[in-house]
Each structure stands twice: as C-alpha cells, then as structure tokens.
Amino acid sequence: MADKTIKLKCDEIPDGGAKVVVVNDRLKIAVFRxxxxxxxxxxxxxxxxxxxxxxxxxxxxxxxxxxxxxxDVWKGVGNAGKPVQKFPVEIKGNELKITIPAG
Ligand code: FES
Structure with missing residues (x-):
C-alpha cells in the first residue's frame, strides 16, 4: 500500500491551535500551527x-x-518520554502536505 498524502490549507488551522483530521476508520491526526x-x-x-x-x-x-x-507536538514525545506518532509535514506558502506512511 502506498503512503497517503493529506492536503490542507495552513489558514484552516487556527494560529496557536489545532485541527483534527480524519484519515481513515483507524486514524485521526491532530495538526497544530x-x-x-x-x-x-x-x-x-x-x-x-x-x-x-x-x-x-x-x-x-x-x-x-x-x-x-x-x-511536545514538535518532538512527538509525551510524558516520561513516551513517543507519540508524528507525521512529516511540508509547507509551501499556504499549502500543507502531510505524509501518512503506508501500513
Ligand atoms: S486519555 Fe489522555 S490523559 Fe488519559
């Protein structure tokens, strides 16, 4: 299965806030700006x-x-060093591209 790409506009996400995006039945991502x-x-x-x-x-x-x-949303690390899955983000102008790895 190929990686999935989620596209958003940066200004859809409140500055200093977050937007929750449904990727599929099993995955939602939180995008912070x-x-x-x-x-x-x-x-x-x-x-x-x-x-x-x-x-x-x-x-x-x-x-x-x-x-x-x-x-820590920038590091993908929680309390006691517990990892939280982080996804690669590319920003070009107002376009935001998030890569969800296959699998
Ligand atoms: S579910 Fe997040 S702190 Fe308990």
Missing part, C-alpha cells in the same frame, strides 16, 4: 485515547483534555 510552523501527530492520546487535538495547547505542549497527559 504556530505562525508558519505546523506539526502533525496521532490524535489518539497514548494514555486512554483522548483527543489530543482538542487539548489546551501552549505553542509547544498540548495537554490531553481527559486526564492531562502532555505531548
């Missing part, structure tokens, strides 16, 4: 499945709205 920088991570909180894209975001860390698990 600060100015002209964006990061995409798996929306599913590794603790118990909360929606990270709906958590409080301070520009670096997002806090899961369910029980407070924190993730």
């Amino acid at each position: 600060v100015g002209d920088k964006c990061a995409a991570i798996n929306n599913r909180c590794p603790h118990a499945g909360g929606s990270l894209g709906e958590g409080a975001f301070d520009g670096t860390m997002v806090q899961c709205p369910l029980h407070g698990f924190k993730v």
Whole structure:
C-alpha cells in the first residue's frame, strides 16, 4: 500500500491551535500551527485515547483534555518520554502536505 498524502490549507488551522483530521476508520491526526510552523501527530492520546487535538495547547505542549497527559507536538514525545506518532509535514506558502506512511 502506498503512503497517503493529506492536503490542507495552513489558514484552516487556527494560529496557536489545532485541527483534527480524519484519515481513515483507524486514524485521526491532530495538526497544530504556530505562525508558519505546523506539526502533525496521532490524535489518539497514548494514555486512554483522548483527543489530543482538542487539548489546551501552549505553542509547544498540548495537554490531553481527559486526564492531562502532555505531548511536545514538535518532538512527538509525551510524558516520561513516551513517543507519540508524528507525521512529516511540508509547507509551501499556504499549502500543507502531510505524509501518512503506508501500513
Ligand atoms: S486519555 Fe489522555 S490523559 Fe488519559
């Protein structure tokens, strides 16, 4: 199966906020934006499945709205070094391309 590409407009994502995008039945991603920088991570909180894209975001860390698990969205690392899946993002002007690896 080939990689999948998600295309968005940067201005669809609130500056200093996030947008949750449904990729398929099993995957949603949370896309965060600060100015002209964006990061995409798996929306599913590794603790118990909360929606990270709906958590409080301070520009670096997002806090899961369910029980407070924190993730550095730029590094894809959560509390106690727990990895959170991060997806490659390419930005050209207002176009944002996110690559979802096959499999
Ligand atoms: S589900 Fe995210 S902290 Fe519990």
